[in-house]
Every structure is written in structure tokens, then in C-alpha cells.
Amino acid sequence: xxxxxxxxxxxxxxxxxxxxxxxxxxxxxxxxxxxxxxxxxxxxxxxxxxxxxxxxxxxxxxxxxxxxxxxxxxxxxxxxxxxxxxxxxxxxxxxxxxxxxxxxxxxxxxxx
Amino acid sequence: xxxxxxxxxxxxxxxxxxxxxxxxxxxxxxxxxxxxxxxxxxxxxxxxxxxxxxxxxxxxxxxxxxxxxxxxxxxxxxxxxxxxxxxxxxxxxxxxxxxxxxxxxxxxxxxx
Numbered sequence: 631x632x633x634x635x636x637x638x639x640x641x642x643x644x645x646x647x648x649x650x651x652x653x654x655x656x657x658x659x660x661x662x663x664x665x666x667x668x669x670x671x672x673x674x675x676x677x678x679x680x681x682x683x684x685x686x687x688x689x690x691x692x693x694x695x696x697x698x699x700x701x702x703x704x705x706x707x708x709x710x711x712x713x714x715x716x717x718x719x720x721x722x723x724x725x726x727x728x729x730x731x732x733x734x735x736x737x738x739x740x741x742x
Numbered sequence: 743x744x745x746x747x748x749x750x751x752x753x754x755x756x757x758x759x760x761x762x763x764x765x766x767x768x769x770x771x772x773x774x775x776x777x778x779x780x781x782x783x784x785x786x787x788x789x790x791x792x793x794x795x796x797x798x799x800x801x802x803x804x805x806x807x808x809x810x811x812x813x814x815x816x817x818x819x820x821x822x823x824x825x826x827x828x829x830x831x832x833x834x835x836x837x838x839x840x841x842x843x844x845x846x847x848x849x850x851x852x853x854x
Contacts, residue, residue: 634784661840670846671846672830672832672844672845672846672847673785673830673842673844674844675841675842678841686841718783720783720784720785724840727840728773728840729840730776730787730790730840731776731787731840731842732787733778733784733785733786733787734784735783735784736783736784738783
């Protein structure tokens with residue numbers, strides 16, 4: 631298995647909802663990343679997990695809560711989001727924290 | 743602050759043309775420069791460049807880095823409609839983690 635998978639592909643949620651995005655890889659990569667990409671903008675780093683520990687939090691609001699239950703799985707828990715949080719959320723993984731990052735297909739999130 | 747600037751912002755060419763995409767950067771403790779192709783969703787890895795003057799090639803695509811002048815180019819020869827995409831350039835500083843800073847991308851459209 632040589633890919634990063636993300637579910638769901640699309641998600642529509644209200645501002646009071648709680649939802650989660652899921653990212654999975656079975657390449658044995660030990661670093662995983664969450665990015666946010668707004669329309670016509672480049673991806674912006676949100677979080678980095680290295681060996682299942684949170685290594686970088688790019689001053690992301692607490693309504694986004696990452697979780698790394700094991701080395702293959704990365705979740706992003708969403709609560710009380712705002713409409714401006716609507717974006718494409720990309721997950722990536724790399725062999726190690728200094729390796730090339732490979733991206734998943736993303737989850738397109740719309741917050742109403 | 744680390745910065746990546748890509749040019750042109752968008753480009754329309756005919757099939758068979760050759761295109762050159764530019765990426766200039768300012769980064770503390772440069773470690774690597776990466777090129778990705780983004781079609782509908784996930785950025786797909788193309789090249790990682792760490793050394794000046796060494797061309798990397800993959801089929802019709804090639805790229806080279808100039809660390810003295812702080813830029814890189816991505817060449818695509820004999821373009822095809824399938825090359826239509828956004829091409830993202832990203833740089834990594836030597837922070838111990840592959841924290842990528844992306845440019846805004848070049849939107850390439852190859853018309854038949």
C-alpha cells in the first residue's frame with residue numbers, strides 16, 4: 631500500500647456540530663501532517679506528528695484537535711467551527727520527520 | 743519570515759509547447775526545495791532538490807536548483823493536456839522537521 635487515504639471525501643457541517651476527519655497510511659511512515667488549503671491558495675501547515683507525538687502546532691485554534699492513535703492513523707477532531715474554516719484539509723506522511731511528504735486526496739469541508 | 747514566490751501565476755499554452763515555471767525563495771537554513779503537481783485534490787510529489795546545478799528528470803519534466811541565486815525552475819517539454827494542473831513549489835528550512843512553506847503555485851492550462 632503506497633498511498634495516504636482520507637475520509638470522508640466531502641463533509642458539510644453546522645457550526646454546532648462535532649465531526650472528525652481521518653487519515654491513514656500503511657507505508658510505515660513515522661511522521662504525519664495536517665494542512666489546510668483555501669481556494670486558490672497554497673497548503674498551510676497546521677500540525678505535525680512525529681513518532682505519534684505532536685511536534686508542531688502552528689498556532690491552530692483549539693476548535694481543531696488532532697489525535698494520533700497509532701503510527702498509521704491521524705485524526706482531526708472538529709468542534710464549533712466557523713464558516714471561514716471551510717477549506718480542503720490535506721493529510722500527508724513522510725518516512726521520518728525529514729523525509730519527502732506524500733499527500734492524501736484531502737477532505738473538502740464546508741461549514742454552514 | 744520564509745517566503746516562496748512563483749511565476750507566472752497562470753499560463754496557457756498549446757499542446758506540444760515547452761514551458762518553464764519559476765520559483766524563488768528566501769528561507770532560513772535552506773534544506774531542500776520540492777515541486778508538487780496538484781490537479782483536483784492531492785499534491786503529487788515531483789522532485790526534491792537539495793544541490794545546486796544538478797538537473798533532476800522524470801520523463802518530460804525536469805528541474806534544477808540555483809542555491810546562489812535562490813531559485814529553481816521546472817521545465818515541461820512537449821506539453822500534453824494531462825499536464826494541466828497547479829504546480830506548487832515548496833521549500834524546507836533545517837528545523838529538524840520537514841516544515842514546508844509553499845508558494846502560491848502556477849496554474850498551467852494546456853489546450854489541445
